[in-house]
Amino acid sequence: MSEDLHAPSGDIYAPFGDIILLSHGAGGQLMAELIDRLFVAGFDNPVLRRREDSGVIEIAGSRLALTTDSFVVTPVVFPGGDIGKLAACGTVNDLAAAGAQPAAMAASFILEEGLEQALLRRVVESLRAAADEAGVAVVTGDTKVVPKGAADTLFITTAGVGLVPPNVEISASAARPGDAVLINGGIGEHGAAIMCAREGIDLQLDIGSDCAPLNRLVGALVEAGCDLHCMRDPTRGGVSAALNEIAEQSGVCIELDEESLPVAPAVQTACELLGLDPLQVANEGKMLVILPQQRAERALAAMRGAPYGAASTVIGRVLDGPAGRVQLRTAIGPTRIIDRPVGEPMPRIC
């Protein structure tokens, strides 16, 4: 029996067989494999094959970035935001990661029977406020109500379109040795805020989600003419998952310096207590920016002058190899691998 169960197999998504686990949605290795083997293979086309946060298509001489995203967060309201703000910011940031400014959004709501209308109104208002901040309108939508238990409170699915400026060529496969890696501030704040807000954990820490629209920050980078190579908003799976994807797709090694990683003391404490690595914890208002070293200073100046960019900093560099590896130069000397998470972050015992 065990022979079969543990037999190596080229096409299984999980040990013990072929069912979907929560870990397949956690932004880690299992999710990447599911997307590659099922969705990219199934819908195969050149745009999808690039595996970017937005698909960029050419229409009538313009380059249009198109993205879609679903939001299923628990709890629906958390310190620093709610599912509505998250939906607007997530959509805007996926477009921004392609260098695009948002032109319009769609938002669909799946509501669980019994949902408080006041809560729904709050979510709609904060979605609207974040969209206003980003300068984008919700121009269409859809509403469904499902029986109690068929959805958890409410789910939101969005789509967004935006225009990619002519001089911008951003891709996860464009990182080159000699590039610098930048981020616009503290790592892991959204994930840490959600974990602390979930029932049952009261760490007495003041952590708010970093949830924010980053289109103006990216706009400033584009305007400054920084020769942007890659951008990623490191959401589920955190900085680790985003950089592992870039390292793999670009065929390069990415090295971070532990001492220059911005991690707020409260996030660090929460992660120490829960046994999690801040590099694997989700962000919703951060952008990883990879560009030639000699443009780093100019980029930092542009980012620091933009909304949500004051704490921008260089965190590492792109090296020749080994291809596909992300590593951390620790403060005390030795270098270690930064692995992409497998599935859900699982707090440890003791």
Add this chain to the structure above:
Amino acid sequence: MKYVDEFRDPRAVAELVEAIRRINAPRARLMEVCGTHTMSIARYGLRELIEKQADLIAGPGCPVCVTAQGDIDWFLEAARLPGVIATTFGDMMRVPGSFSSLERARAQGAGVRVVYSPADAVELARRHPDRQVVFFGVGFETTAPAVAMSVLEARGEGVTNYSVFSAHKLIPPALKALVAAPDLAVDGFICPGHVSVIIGSRPYEFVAREHGVPCVIAGFEPVDVLQSVRMLLAQVAAGRSEVEIEYGRAVTPEGNPRARAIVGEVFEVVDARWRGLGDVPDSGLAFNAAHADMDARRRFDVEPPPAVEPAGCRCGEVLRGVIQPEECGLFGRRCTPREPVGACMVSSEGACAARYRYRRTESAK
């Protein structure tokens, strides 16, 4: 987190490494018996820093890893019973039992919930009086007091639908089994900090006195671990074998008698089966007669099929420190965190997972 920074200070680390290199002792085999040490050593590359002076070996210190296959199978069966909410610490979720894992059982509809503490499990029981909430009591002397508290709390509040499956383990009896084993030569133990906060330093005395193996109770930061290595090597060089405390900011010789009293109120010491060590006398905790009604083993009529150890898996030898993770033929090939064959590859504190995650070489990637 000033206190953490201080113990990760690069200058302090460099000075300690230098001091360790100056000690005139033959290269020593030092075993850490705590998963948090294993993780810290891998994260910071401490093995590499001092490899000429000491060979750091991971022992049976990861609570998830030492949990017997049969215990995992039992809990999986219980989780599938109708009306049961099976609660566990997160790092147990992906551990493969003989036939499935808790993560997979949950996807198939079993009532499995990850909790952060046993108190959360009691709260679930309170909120779902029509369900049976059972907690997977895994862990060492560190976790046992909180689990015992949860039992007392549930009893005190009349929460009768709460029970615990106790697979708790005790560290000193495991050390006894290790030093008696013929296939292990250890020159010193890096003893667990958290466990020792509870039990103090005295339970290790027999290791130093009767078996001549030095012990140092260590904290978890790089400076702690290196300082404890330095203290162990100094003992080896001087031909001493004593129990010393490096982690003095948290550990006293007496430990925490109040926490131990709470454990003693609910549990009694019994023989227990460990992955890797087999049956170890007096190394586990089971419910005593006064609280037997909260014992999940009695409450549920569960009889899992005989446990099956995965073929080729050498977790047992890894846990005894007999082999390094890379020496297992499955390491990094058939067994990865993505598709773990053995428990040591699952928990973040497992020797194989720590080695794979932070230190794997190109050949194993």
